[in-house]
Structure formats: structure tokens, C-alpha cells
Amino acid sequence: MxxxxxxxxxxxxxxxxLAVVRARxxxxxxxAPGIAPPPTNWSDPARIARR
Incomplete structure (x- = not known):
């Protein structure tokens, strides 16, 4: 707000x-260009392992 x-x-x-705030x-x-985004939790093999 x-x-x-x-x-x-x-x-x-x-x-x-407002245009400046939205652009920022x-x-x-x-x-950043050339940098891969961090992996999400969906790709984490530990997510499907039983605890």
C-alpha cells in the first residue's frame, strides 16, 4: 500500500x-541473466522419502 x-x-x-515501485x-x-534459479522443494528427493 x-x-x-x-x-x-x-x-x-x-x-x-506506482510504475517505479512495480518495476523495482x-x-x-x-x-540475474545467466544464473539459474534455485531449485524448488519439488525437485528435492528427500521430499518423497519416508521419515
Whole structure:
């Protein structure tokens, strides 16, 4: 959630700020080029082993 604390931004300014926040969040979730993503728990053989 984004909250404006000071000022009175225009709808265009709010849209620009939201676009920056969403782009940064999307870039943070993408792995770097050339680096394989970490394996998930689904590929872990210990997941199917009896305990």
C-alpha cells in the first residue's frame, strides 16, 4: 500500500510513482541473466522419502 504523507500529487504523479515501485519489485523477483534459479522443494528427493 502506498500512502501520501505530504503534498497533493496529481493522478499522473501517483501513476508514475506506482510504475517505479512495480518495476523495482518486478526486477527484484527476476534472477540475474545467466544464473539459474534455485531449485524448488519439488525437485528435492528427500521430499518423497519416508521419515
Amino acid at each position: 502506498i500512502k501520501v504523507v505530504r503534498g497533493n500529487p496529481t493522478p499522473e504523479e501517483l501513476a508514475a510513482a 519489485a518486478a526486477a527484484r523477483n527476476e534472477p
